[in-house]
Each structure stands twice: as structure tokens, then as C-alpha cells.
Amino acid sequence: MNSVALIIPAAGSGERLNHSIPKPFIEIAGKSILEHTLSRFTPVKGLRQVVIATSAEYLERARSICRAALPPDMDFGCLVGGEQRQDSIFNALQQVKEADLVAVHDAVRPFVETVVIDQCIEVAEDVGGAVVGVPAKDTIKKVDDDQVITDTPERKYLWQTQTPQIFKKEILNEAYAKAEQEHFQGTDDSSLVERLGYTVKMVKGNHSNFKITYPVDLKLAKLLLGESG
Ligand code: C5P
Numbered sequence: 001m002n003s004v005a006l007i008i009p010a011a012g013s014g015e016r017l018n019h020s021i022p023k024p025f026i027e028i029a030g031k032s033i034l035e036h037t038l039s040r041f042t043p044v045k046g047l048r049q050v051v052i053a054t055s056a057e058y059l060e061r062a063r064s065i066c067r068a069a070l071p072p073d074m075d076f077g078c079l080v081g082g083e084q085r086q087d088s089i090f091n092a093l094q095q096v097k098e099a100d101l102v103a104v105h106d107a108v109r110p111f112v113e114t115v116v117i118d119q120c121i122e123v124a125e126d127v128g129g130a131v132v133g134v135p136a137k138d139t140i141k142k143v144d145d146d147q148v149i150t151d152t153p154e155r156k157y158l159w160q161t162q163t164p165q166i167f168k169k170e171i172l173n174e175a176y177a178k179a180e181q182e183h184f185q186g187t188d189d190s191s192l193v194e195r196l197g198y199t200v201k202m203v204k205g206n207h208s209n210f211k212i213t214y215p216v217d218l219k220l221a222k223l224l225l226g227e228s229g
Contacts, residue, residue, distance in 0.1 A: 134205055
């Protein structure tokens, strides 16, 4: 069985949610969103290490959440993230110890199913990289800077990408090092790997694995976790 290190970026400010507490630390049904998210990964068999990137202010809180949520023998570390998500993950990668695979999962996706994480691990073992996503529900348009539509790509080839995104450790390390050297900024981890020519496969997940981004997402998360409001 391959060993897996999990990186959780949790250093965002949560501007779009318009909330005083950063999203991962908001409590729903008595637990922080980060804790709900971690509970989806603890049953994963090869999981050996968890690294969480957070703001300096929430470092201690992240550590106490890890102590509460992870098995006592799990190796974990919390560190200060960077300006962008990509910088937070770059910092976290420096702390990953021995691992065959590295999984990156947003702190604010607490509904990922463990069975989907396991499938993603299997595909990453096979081809080197795998990301969870869902077929696009809506027709996606490409627009120019004036919002004039320039293309309507065929929907059957369009998927919305979620996390986890899982890669062989050396591939992800190389991708992040090259992106840093070449000042490339991507909006997900896979784009950094794809640009080097490595194969990354899509693994079908569920629409319930949404990212808590806007106030309506927080409302939905509360409903799904049995808390009204
Ligand atoms: O901002 P966005 O919704 O894309 O953030 C996705 C994840 O990345 C969140 O869990 C957030 O806390 C994290 N993040 C981070 N460092 C940043 C920005 C976002 O760890 N500088």
C-alpha cells in the first residue's frame, strides 16, 4: 500500500464569505469546518502525515483541531501559509516527509466522500496524478475581456474540478518547484502538473463536494450538517 501525505490549505481570508472568522474555523454543529473535513480523511488507509497551512493567528487553533480530530499516532504539522493558495501549498510541501503520494484538499470542502478519496488514490498510484471532479452541469462559455462570448466548448468534455488532487510526491514537488521558478500561477494543483506534460486523470466525484465560498454555501453546509440557519 502506498503512503499518503495530506496537505490542507486553510490560510485563506474568506473575503467572499464576508465573515469575521476565516472559513475553515467557522463552527457548524459544534465542530469547525476544518475538523469536519479532516474526519473524511482519517479512515483513509495509507494516510501517514497531515500538513495544514493557516494564517499565523490561527496556527494554535489548527494544532488543537488536529489533536482533537486525528488519531494520536498521526504525524501532523501546522505552518503559516502564503499570500495565494499556491504559496500556502508550496510552503506545506517543504514539510512533507516520506510519502509515495501527496493529496491536496481544500479545508473548506467538508463533504468529500472517503470512498471517492480512495478511488482518487488508486488512480494516482496508477497514472501519477488524479483529481476529483464532476461533469459540468451548465453550458460553459468562454468570453473576452468585454464579456463577449468567444467560444462554447462541447459540454461533454468539460468537468468542474474539485479536490482532492493527488500526485506522486516527486511529480508534485517538481511541478511546484518549476511554477515557483517560472512565476506561473495556476488556480489548482493539477494545472501545475499538466503544464509539465504529465498525465492527470479525472475521477468522478459528487456535486455535494462543493467549496464553501459564498454565504449561500455556508447556509447549505449548515443544512447538510443538521444545523439550521
Ligand atoms: O480562496 P479559495 O476558496 O480558492 O481557497 C481554497 C482553499 O485554499 C481554502 O481552504 C483556503 O483557506 C485556502 N487558501 C490558502 N492560502 C491562501 C488562500 C487560500 O491556504 N492564501
